[in-house]
Amino acid sequence: MEIKNRHVLITGANRGIGHGIAKMCAQQGAKLHLVLRHPDDALKAQLITLGAPAVLVYTADLSQRESVAQLLTQLDKIPLDILINNAGLLTGGLIEGQPVADIYAMFQVNLLSLIQLTRGILPGMVERKCGKIINNASVSAVMHLPCASTYAASKAAVMAFTNCIEAELKETGVSTLCLITPGIKTRMFDEIAVKYGKNLDVPQDSIGPDEYAQRIRKAIEDDESYLLPTGATAVGLAVSRYLPALFRWGVGRRFHR
Numbered sequence: 001m002e003i004k005n006r007h008v009l010i011t012g013a014n015r016g017i018g019h020g021i022a023k024m025c026a027q028q029g030a031k032l033h034l035v036l037r038h039p040d041d042a043l044k045a046q047l048i049t050l051g052a053p054a055v056l057v058y059t060a061d062l063s064q065r066e067s068v069a070q071l072l073t074q075l076d077k078i079p080l081d082i083l084i085n086n087a088g089l090l091t092g093g094l095i096e097g098q099p100v101a102d103i104y105a106m107f108q109v110n111l112l113s114l115i116q117l118t119r120g121i122l123p124g125m126v127e128r129k130c131g132k133i134i135n136n137a138s139v140s141a142v143m144h145l146p147c148a149s150t151y152a153a154s155k156a157a158v159m160a161f162t163n164c165i166e167a168e169l170k171e172t173g174v175s176t177l178c179l180i181t182p183g184i185k186t187r188m189f190d191e192i193a194v195k196y197g198k199n200l201d202v203p204q205d206s207i208g209p210d211e212y213a214q215r216i217r218k219a220i221e222d223d224e225s226y227l228l229p230t231g232a233t234a235v236g237l238a239v240s241r242y243l244p245a246l247f248r249w250g251v252g253r254r255f256h257r
């Protein structure tokens with residue numbers, strides 16, 4: 001799908017990967033709809049300068065079901081072409097040490113709001129016979145590491161949800177793209193070392209959000225169903241999938257209780 005002139009909705013567009021995607025879409029000439037927790041005039045101005053013909057901001061707290069419902073009401077008349085469910089929270093550490101409130105908020109943002117938004121926005125896309133749902137999962141959806149139990153569970157569920165609706169959308173003109181995102185240098189990436197680091201030697205491989213946004217652009221243009229990691233992360237992913245005993249042995253060597 002070409003990005004130019006498309007109505008693109010991005011959650012969590014103010015920083016990290018979402019900001020990288022928003023800048024990339026602006027440079028491609030997309031009409032942007034940004035879901036943020038707070039208004040951000042500087043961000044709007046930046047994206048207009050980069051080439052976006054329009055930038056609209058909607059404030060919502062994706063950890064609140066009612067807030068997502070209100071957002072959907074605001075979006076009712078917008079003919080969205082691309083929905084990018086990107087916003088996310090990280091939980092981590094030994095399971096008995098993870099605060100229950102953090103786990104609930106993380107599942108709400110990473111999974112339940114993504115489902116609620118998709119469910120609300122999809123009917124318009126199907127009616128117009130055009131659309132793309134992009135869900136930001138993670139290598140954690142496939143590579144199951146200690147200290148990532150709840151976060152990995154949310155991302156595995158995002159991947160399962162995306163696979164199921166991809167099949168449902170056959171011949172509708174609407175497609176899905178699941179991002180199996182590797183380490184990207186953002187605030188969340190820095191949080192991994194803090195939340196997992198006490199018990200796990202965390203891999204330090206990462207690329208920048210702008211470089212990752214360019215990979216996402218190509219996956220959108222090529223109508224890919226998956227964006228997979230490259231390099232050392234791709235090798236780790238293949239080992240976890242095809243040589244699970246070897247993967248568990250390697251993980252065990254890096255984990256200390």
Ligand SMILES: NC(=O)c1ccc[n+]([C@@H]2O[C@H](COP(=O)([O-])OP(=O)(O)OC[C@H]3O[C@@H](n4cnc5c(N)ncnc54)[C@H](OP(=O)(O)O)[C@@H]3O)[C@@H](O)[C@H]2O)c1
Pocket residue numbers: 011012013014015016017018035036037038060061062063064086087088089109110136137138139181182183184185186187188189
């Ligand atoms: N970075 C990585 O290495 C990596 C790897 C795999 C997958 N991912 C996934 O990529 C996505 C983006 O991550 P990132 O690295 O860019 O993280 P980030 O820099 O921490 O950004 C997270 C974004 O989510 C938004 N957000 C969090 N809670 C929200 C809420 N309750 N309501 C609305 N927005 C909320 C944040 O907004 P505020 O600024 O208002 O908090 C921020 O825009 C996430 O889904 C993450 O799981 C990241």
